[in-house]
Amino acid sequence: MADERELQDAVVRFVRAFGLHQPDQTPCGLPVPVSEAHALGELSRDGALRQSELTQRLRLEKSTTSRLVTQLINRGWAERVPAPDDGRGVLVQLTAAGVRAAEQLAEARAARFSSILDRVPEGERDGVLHALEILTEAMDEH
Numbered sequence: 001m002a003d004e005r006e007l008q009d010a011v012v013r014f015v016r017a018f019g020l021h022q023p024d025q026t027p028c029g030l031p032v033p034v035s036e037a038h039a040l041g042e043l044s045r046d047g048a049l050r051q052s053e054l055t056q057r058l059r060l061e062k063s064t065t066s067r068l069v070t071q072l073i074n075r076g077w078a079e080r081v082p083a084p085d086d087g088r089g090v091l092v093q094l095t096a097a098g099v100r101a102a103e104q105l106a107e108a109r110a111a112r113f114s115s116i117l118d119r120v121p122e123g124e125r126d127g128v129l130h131a132l133e134i135l136t137e138a139m140d141e142h
Contacts, residue, residue: 020034022034023035026105026108026109027109027112028105028108028109028111028112029108029112030104030105030108032101032105033071035058035060035064035068036068036071036072036075036077037105038058039054039058039068039069039072039078040072040077040094040098040101040102040105041102041105041106042054042057042058043078043092043093043094043098043102044094044098044099044102044103044106047093048081048091048092048093049091049092049093050083050089050090050091050092051065051066051069051090051092054069054092069092072092072098075097075098075101076095076097076098077094077095077097077098077101078092078093078094078095078098079092079093079095080092081093
């Protein structure tokens with residue numbers, strides 16, 4: 001049975017191996033902060049979002065998300081637009097440059113995950129995915 005120390009050590013090794021401890025670049029090696037890459041992914045997948053929705057999805061504080069959106073705007077990757085269903089509401093959406101940046105990140109991410117998956121024995125892939133789901137659920141419940 002694994003104890004908490006073994007889990008801690010395994011997670012730390014994973015974080016380092018995957019490059020998650022390098023906040024100024026994505027794990028696939030692009031010079032984009034990880035938080036910005038995640039925001040681009042969410043906005044690319046589902047289109048314009050309220051900043052509060054982005055906050056929930058990214059599991060960040062409101063102030064952190066506000067700074068993150070400002071960074072995306074300053075890069076020319078996002079813009080704030082009026083919400084069509086609410087006169088006072090504002091949505092965050094990608095610009096054309098943001099769409100291109102999100103596509104580049106998605107391609108690099110797909111290549112990295114494909115390379116990683118190729119190194120996992122085929123018979124163990126479902127188990128790896130299941131273990132990640134269990135860990136994510138456990139963290140969600142915490």
